[in-house]
Amino acid sequence: MIRKLLLWLLFLLLLGGCQDRIELEQQSYVITIGIDATDQKGIYALTYQFANPEVGYSASSSADEPPSEIVTVNGSDLLSATYFANSIVSKQITLDHTRVIVVSEEVARSDNFLRIIQSASRTPEIRRKVEIIVSKEKASDFITNNKPLMETRPHKYYQSMLSRAIQTGIIPKATIHQFFQITEGDADLFLGIYATTDQSDNKDDEMEEDQYIAGEIPQKGGPPTQFMGAAVFKEGKMIDILDGEETRIAQILNTTLDMDSFITTIPDPLMPEYNITYHYSQTEEPAIDIQYNKDKPTIIDVKVKFKAEIVAIPSLIDYTQKADDRRTLENAIVKRVKKKTEDLIEKSQKVYRSDPFYWSLFIRKHFKDIPSYEEADWQNNIYPNANINVEYEIDKLEFGKMINDTNLNEVRD
Amino acid sequence: MQNRGYLRVREIVAMILIIVGIKLSDSTPALLTQNVQNALWLVPMISCVCIFPSFLLMLYLLKKYKDKNLVQLLEEILGTVIGKIIGFIIFLFAFLSIALDSRNYVEQIKILYYPEGPSGLIFLVLFGVVFFGAKKGFEVIGFSSFIALPFIKVSAFFIVFLVLGNLLVQRIFPIFGSGLSDILIEGAAKASIFAELFFILIAYVSTRETDIFYKGSILAAIISLFEIVIFYFIYITVFDYNSVEKIAFPFHDITQFVSFGKFFSNIETIFMVFWLIAAFLKFMILIYLATWIFGAVFNIEDFEPLLLPFTFLIATLGTLPFNSIINELQFRNYLLNAMTPFLILLPVLLWLVALLRGGLRK
Numbered sequence: 001m002i003r004k005l006l007l008w009l010l011f012l013l014l015l016g017g018c019q020d021r022i023e024l025e026q027q028s029y030v031i032t033i034g035i036d037a038t039d040q041k042g043i044y045a046l047t048y049q050f051a052n053p054e055v056g057y058s059a060s061s062s063a064d065e066p067p068s069e070i071v072t073v074n075g076s077d078l079l080s081a082t083y084f085a086n087s088i089v090s091k092q093i094t095l096d097h098t099r100v101i102v103v104s105e106e107v108a109r110s111d112n113f114l115r116i117i118q119s120a121s122r123t124p125e126i127r128r129k130v131e132i133i134v135s136k137e138k139a140s141d142f143i144t145n146n147k148p149l150m151e152t153r154p155h156k157y158y159q160s161m162l163s164r165a166i167q168t169g170i171i172p173k174a175t176i177h178q179f180f181q182i183t184e185g186d187a188d189l190f191l192g193i194y195a196t197t198d199q200s201d202n203k204d205d206e207m208e209e210d211q212y213i214a215g216e217i218p219q220k221g222g223p224p225t226q227f228m229g230a231a232v233f234k235e236g237k238m239i240d241i242l243d244g245e246e247t248r249i250a251q252i253l254n255t256t257l258d259m260d261s262f263i264t265t266i267p268d269p270l271m272p273e274y275n276i277t278y279h280y281s282q283t284e285e286p287a288i289d290i291q292y293n294k295d296k297p298t299i300i301d302v303k304v305k306f307k308a309e310i311v312a313i314p315s316l317i318d319y320t321q322k323a324d325d326r327r328t329l330e331n332a333i334v335k336r337v338k339k340k341t342e343d344l345i346e347k348s349q350k351v352y353r354s355d356p357f358y359w360s361l362f363i364r365k366h367f368k369d370i371p372s373y374e375e376a377d378w379q380n381n382i383y384p385n386a387n388i389n390v391e392y393e394i395d396k397l398e399f400g401k402m403i404n405d406t407n408l409n410e411v412r413d
Numbered sequence: 414m415q416n417r418g419y420l421r422v423r424e425i426v427a428m429i430l431i432i433v434g435i436k437l438s439d440s441t442p443a444l445l446t447q448n449v450q451n452a453l454w455l456v457p458m459i460s461c462v463c464i465f466p467s468f469l470l471m472l473y474l475l476k477k478y479k480d481k482n483l484v485q486l487l488e489e490i491l492g493t494v495i496g497k498i499i500g501f502i503i504f505l506f507a508f509l510s511i512a513l514d515s516r517n518y519v520e521q522i523k524i525l526y527y528p529e530g531p532s533g534l535i536f537l538v539l540f541g542v543v544f545f546g547a548k549k550g551f552e553v554i555g556f557s558s559f560i561a562l563p564f565i566k567v568s569a570f571f572i573v574f575l576v577l578g579n580l581l582v583q584r585i586f587p588i589f590g591s592g593l594s595d596i597l598i599e600g601a602a603k604a605s606i607f608a609e610l611f612f613i614l615i616a617y618v619s620t621r622e623t624d625i626f627y628k629g630s631i632l633a634a635i636i637s638l639f640e641i642v643i644f645y646f647i648y649i650t651v652f653d654y655n656s657v658e659k660i661a662f663p664f665h666d667i668t669q670f671v672s673f674g675k676f677f678s679n680i681e682t683i684f685m686v687f688w689l690i691a692a693f694l695k696f697m698i699l700i701y702l703a704t705w706i707f708g709a710v711f712n713i714e715d716f717e718p719l720l721l722p723f724t725f726l727i728a729t730l731g732t733l734p735f736n737s738i739i740n741e742l743q744f745r746n747y748l749l750n751a752m753t754p755f756l757i758l759l760p761v762l763l764w765l766v767a768l769l770r771g772g773l774r775k
Contacts, residue, residue: 016538018701019530095664096679099621118443124525127679128670177579177670256581364586369595373587 027106028091029053029155030082031068034102034139035116038074045105046081046138047072050089051097051154059079067152072140077119078126085089096126099158101132101176101348102139105231105238108192114183114236120176128177130329131162134231135197136215143387145197146225165227169248169259171195172230178256183236187360187378189352191230191257192378193248199224213243225277235355246344253341253357254377264309269332274315279377283395288359292366294376298386300359307335309398316405326397329402334392341390353384420620422629424555425613427562429633430640431694437569437644438664438688439517440741441606445645445751447742448599451654452590459600461638463757464607467728468634470760472627475617477773483614484709500710506752507612507703508727511696513745515540515731518692520740525665526685536728539696546697548717549618551705554697558720561690568687569640573647575671580650582686590654596641604648605752610634612702615709661738663689700724713762 034047044326048071051289053069071088078101082093099356102118107113120126135142151157165171172191196215213229230247232240242250261281268274286304293299310319310329319325348355360378367373376382446453478486483503485702488496519535525534546554590596610630621628650665651670660666666682704723734740767773 010541013537013541016530016534017527019534020527122611124528124665124669128666129672129678163675180656184659206745315696359580361583361586364583365588367587369589369592370589371592 007084007395022092024053025291026091026289027094027313028069028089030093031158032102032143033078033098033100033381034072034104034135034143035078035107036072036104036138036140037107037110039159040074042076042112042115044076044081044401045138045140046075046078046085047102047143048082048085048089048093049143050093052057054170068154068350070140070143070224077116077386079261079302090153095123097155098125098126100162101130102135102142102195103132103192104139104201105134105136106138108134108231108233108238109305111237113238117179117236121180126176128175128180130176131158131193132174132176132179133193133195133227136194137198142195142197142225146223148223148225153258155301160162161227162251166258167260168262170244170262171227172247172251173257174230176327178231179233181274182358183233185356185360186235188358189348189356190233191242191247191356192233192238194228194229194231195225195227197224211243211245214243220242225287230356232352232356234352239352242344245340249341249344250356251303251367252282252306253286253288253359256358256361261359266333266336268315268317269328271315274313276310276329277312278310280337281307281309283307288362290359290362291378292363300386300388302388302390304390304392305395306392307396307398308394309400311400316407318404319334320399320403328351330394330397338390338392341392344389345390346396349384349386349388354379355383359383414764416657419552420616420625421566422485422620422625422632424552425616425620425626425629426560426633426636427558428555428694428698429561429610429613429630429693430637431558432613432698433607433634433637434640435691435695436469436606436637437641438691439521440661440737442645442648444741444746445599445603445606446477446648446654446658449596449617450658451585451591451649452464452588452596453649453657454585454642455590455596456603457606457638457641457645458568459464459597460604460606461634461771463601464604464610465634467757467760468607468610468630470764471611471614474760474763474767475614476623476627477767479623480618482709483611484618484706487763490763490770495708500666500706502755503611504703504706504710506608506748506755507699507706508723509730509748510608510752511699511703512727512730513734513740513748514699514728515696515739516740517732517745518696520737521662521665522689525662525669533732536732539693540724540728542693543696543700544720546693547701547720547724549706550717551616551701554694554701558694559697561655561694565687565691568684572668572684573643575673576651579670580647581653582650584650584653585646586647602750602753605749605756607634607638608749608752608756609699611756614707615702615705621660661741700727703738747765 021041024370028050030048031051032049036045050069052065052067052069055065071085073081073085075084082095085093103113115184148157152162168175171193174192179190182188194214198215198258214226217226217228228244230242230250231238234240248259248262251257261279263277264281265277268276284305288300289301291299313319363378364373365384367376442453445456445737475481475486478489483491484500487500491499519532519539523530523532595746613630615623617623617626649669652660652663657663665681667726668684672678673680701724704716704719707719734744
């Protein structure tokens, strides 16, 4: 009898597994973490945006509650401040569902950025999929001002906002995982997402469509948040901003970033006062061929095949039927995208002295072991001095579902 | 002894796949990559080339001297006293590797899933379950391994499938990692990552026909090598060399990283369940084998009552190291390096002695 009782008591030990049990109700889920500098060295103002789980499903009775709660506290790393924040927030703070980390440009440009972001990789709570957003203003302002109208729940907002903007290529995919791989690889540049809620005063309506960075896009109506362009990080420190178009080109050339397709415009080659709109999509990854020379500059040949689908020809020129004009158009498209690419490459070689294309991957096979690869020094030696040839080739040129546009002369007869 | 010779090829294969194959998911890759960087995936192959001939030689000897297990074979060839001493050394190796692994696994469970629970309690629960499992006898463990194996492997395959999109194959270059000589040395020194193959030889006579054991163990060794290489390849191509050496538990980092579509994002707990079953089985099998070796050395026919004190000792030893990083990078490193020459040379020595004594002419 006593033996049996003891056996039953033994099962109580298994209850030890319940030590970490925590009800959903007792947790606050952080969706966004903001990082700002303070006057004190090593202390940061950390902003946490908590999702309100009661908003967003139809049975909810508390329709008046805001979709999220925002709290800013000071702390030395992402995790320790969550305990401190508990003096304000009623529940245990959980970082498992964090979607984005917003860093103010001030912190990103400082030497200490790597120190603060490092704590994100040590804790198992923050996933490697979390995206890094650099905000022009203070991160706490960004999070507070970011009030989406349609998609009010923050986790949905960031999910759809980022995935759509990434598809169109105006911002790069920028997870913590990539940040650490590239920064620790110490060869290439990392591109972070650039965004702001702070509308700039010097808005230039004259600019071409994609040559904006966040905050400069002329806008009427809608929420104040703009995602556009990329923050360039070298060795874990932000050094510059790429505009939307450069970000796109960087993604075209980077085989590790997926961009679907985008619509862009070029001046009509025959009537430059009008623009032609086309849909750029890439059928295959660019072919990158590196010919490594130990003593001479390395030669990098890049071949990009793409598909262009003409969407609009406001000049009403009959490009579909006339072979010569069509060729002119083809050449104009290729020449323009090539020119943009060469400008970006030149900028990266001369100004950044490293590449945002992750091309160091392709030179690795020329080395037998890592010591010789590191000695050859992609970042400081090979890339800045390389001769880079970029070739674009239109694989297919489509004209949509119309054969001809309206003939203006006949209409205005 | 609850052993009636009912085991078949599939149970032997299942057990070996679990105790060797689980090396892909603990911190063995973190240990190996410290010296070889991105040539991590080549190391198991080199290790296997180093240790596999010895293993085959051992199987050949066991086949020649029919119906003997590992320790009986040692005694037959080397004489009772030396045979027992060497058998005891093998027991110590098995015992220590379980003890060090135990800490490692407890830390994985604790850091990733039970941050609040004390290590001691996790030890107690883990080894409580392991003890009850091991107590059921070798055949029950074999059957359980066989039943659990498909689930464990399917979940592992599922991880491979989900992570495929994040591989950057170019990261395996420069192909020789930190240098050809480094990886050859490391591969040879860590050949004992396959040490479990030798421990399980104590169960040589547990199958109905020993031929079954022979086939099963070779098949399982090859499959588990294959699995380990695939996973090490994934670690390198997902994390790159500078990062993988900083990650203590790459398997769990990957399960946290992958998501199943946009909606199912934090899915690591699914994999944790199957991994945990594999871990339970691994310890059951190994503790049982270690006790068996001990029993054989000291002529204890009915060794199963020893399981309780041994389980207790292992859990106690496991709690001793100051933290899991010292445990892995120092103690386990020493142990693996020490086991390798022993395991490679022992079969050769046995074979030579057997040859000189004429034992092979039967």
